[in-house]
Amino acid sequence: MTDRKAAEKSSREIALDILIEILEKGDFSHTQLNRTLKTQTALTKQDRSFITRLVEGTLERLITLDYILNGYSKVKVEKMKPFIRNLLRMSLYQLKYMDQVPDSAVCNEAVKLAGKRGFKSLSGFVNGVLRNIARNSKGSVFPLEEKEREEYLSILYSTPRWIIEKWLKDYDYETVKNMLAAQFEEKKYTTIRVNLAKNTVEELTERLKEENVETIDGNYLSCALKIQGFENMESIKAFAKGRFTVQDESSMLIGLIAGIQEKDFIIDVCGAPGGKALHAAELLKGTGMVETRDVTDYKVALIQENIRRMGLPNIKAVKKDATLKDEDSILKADIVLADLPCSGLGVIGKKPDIKYNMTREKQQELVKLQREILSVVSGYVKAGGILIYSTCTVNREENLGNVEWFTENYPFQLESLEGLLPEKLPCETKEKGYLQLIPGIHETDGFFMARLRKNT
Template sequence: MTDKKKSSRELALDILLEILEKGDFSHTLLNKTLKMQNTLTKQDRSFITRLVEGTLERLLTLDYILNSYSKVRVEKMKPFIRNLLRMSLYQLKYMDQVPDSAVCNEAVKMAEKRGFKSLSGFVNGVLRNIARDSRGDILPGEEKDREEYLSILYSTPKWMIEKWLKEYDYETVKKMLTAQFEEKKHTTIRVNLAKNTAGELADRLREDSIEVKEGSYLDCALKIQGFESLDSIKAFKEGRFTVQDESSMLIGLIAGIKEKDYIIDVCGAPGGKALHGAELLKGTGMLETRDVTDYKVSLIQENIERMGFHNIRTVKWDARIKDEDSISKADIVIADLPCSGLGVIGKKPDIKYNMTLEKQGELVKLQREILSVVSSYVKEGGTLIYSTCTVNRDENLGNVEWFMENHPFCLQSLEDYLPQKLSGETKEKGYLQLVPGIHDTDGFFMARLKRNIGSKAGYSGKRFHE
């Protein structure tokens, strides 16, 4: 994908082939490709990003429509052809500024250029039939089959729809699904208050022609847009801010971090929560942030060096393996654990196609395994923060309930830690589920748990909150 003669559409198609046929991750591959293609204009970069992300977001919808017009089902097509059709249909249906004729002509040219001249007529016929068809939407009706309707309209696997409808009401599910398609113009950042105030950083970014507005809930959060890349922003390279969603920033607040605390962050990459924790320690104490691979640890270390904190260290460690030297040592343990990631499908749309009910069940087991290990690091009376970036109950509240039945911990109210304008009737109980479309954040779950005074290793209790 380094051929500079490739058009924007060809680059987008190559990215889609890597993601959908070879299982590469959308956000990393897209960023890597755009970084390599340093001769692309800002307009080209925006077009490629929109085309790749949009095709991924609407994949099931696109396939449903294509199967309605093609005698050959999408799954039976050659990989190049099916992804060419998907990408072209996205332009026809969702990119009004692109003429239909240009979409069809470019698709035919690409098919011929890549050795599929014999199928160029098929490509042309399918796309032109769709373009000139006046039947309008051919999607399933809402009243006939609500699950099928939501699945196709919002391009989300039916099993997810069925699961969420058991956990949320119908309107909430629709809002959650709609939110993943909202135009993502801004990037949320957390201000490094050790180096500048939010106002100072905002002024500096505006001087560089970057658009800035306040965060939705927190004073340390800003939303920015109108920049080429993070590496092009001098304030970023100087460590004056880091990219982090506001939902993730809340972890540092509900932890109730005090000066001189000793904190262990057990699954820390890329380091956002750990860096926030180090900042809240105000140069005191120590935060040890861990992850399982050299690569993940290097990501954290890179961010530590950029942000300039000295009361934080990295360790390569598998969270499933008990560290005997850490038992009962930590004032706070932050356990933001591997999860299905279904709270961030608006940013990483391919997640929803790669996750299965079976994989999600395995993740629940992994989360419980890790919690059982890392909870032993918490001192008596200390705090365990459990969080995930998903909206599934069994990974979230279900795990908290299981954990308290088997370990000497109880929930503590979040009322004193969270901003008043952040709604959630469960804050007093000690946990909060953030839902896209309801809250202006990623989908995210957080719980604050206290280790009971005088608890023993074999304790099993069912106290739900305190």
């Protein structure tokens, strides 16, 4: 889309088109949003912020929004035309969750959009539903928490019921509520890891300050910073020069619990976009080698671009399928990093469409895939070497359940994380050799990691 055509579209129309691509055509939220904002350079910073908030907020609250709409519309959401249902969802989000936007503006703009896009005959329906909701100060009646606990949590926190039922089997009720609430916390900052091979934390902080990028310290690690106040990541000179990379602190912990020593040979499977491998290469202090792998040319190219940008000499990216045994790698690695494909339910605060796309059946298939990959890559670890298993989810089957299965069937045992984790980070299971990070309790993404040593 050209800048001129983009300028002809209002921020609301652009947001609506993004939502349709995601919810009706199956595109990923972060890729569609980033792609649109990157190509439409005519948008102001305020426009970009509004579009981002509107898209991400509508996705985050989708189940809640549909529940409310179904209470006011004779035509149920699933029976509406795709354009109309997403127009109503987006408009309702503004009414309910964006206090700075006047109700009249929301309703008027929705009617205009319906007419502009060929739905003038339905503009009265759109107007009626939205104005009826806006007039109802009491709002919708949600299920009662004390009588319908799972349904209450599902509607209030816009999360599929099957996920809530699964979490309630693994965690107590208050922990589940904390996890659910955490996904709606305002995301002011982006977490980055300082490339200590190129600059100190203090030096990078000064460089970012010169570019009017605000920084605060990370929660747990000294190499972590949180930044805000930038147009986009590519516009930051320090990023382009590889002085830092975007990485959550949960992911940074992998390099610490691996206990990396100089001259180690490290294999990182399923490595895109390369954050953990780059951190490992940095911890090697110019020695040893990290071979990071992924299954597609696109993912390998993504890793290679990050390697080029960060400028580390002791890391390479190769195309390999983690489910297929690589005979040349047998018993070669001092450390294998296995951050495997998972349900991703630990990062729904950043990628809200994950919770709608995942199913019980897909989650069970992922458990099988994780075990298949672990069976293969365990053979790459030298006797006495280390395997780090990790996921960005909070599901027990994919996490501790897989570790228990693995240690029962392969010559590995969990090894204590004592002395490897930051003192600031609470971990009741560190002596047992694993850590489950939980949104709402820990100030990170939901993440699991385990340190496993191969028997000699």
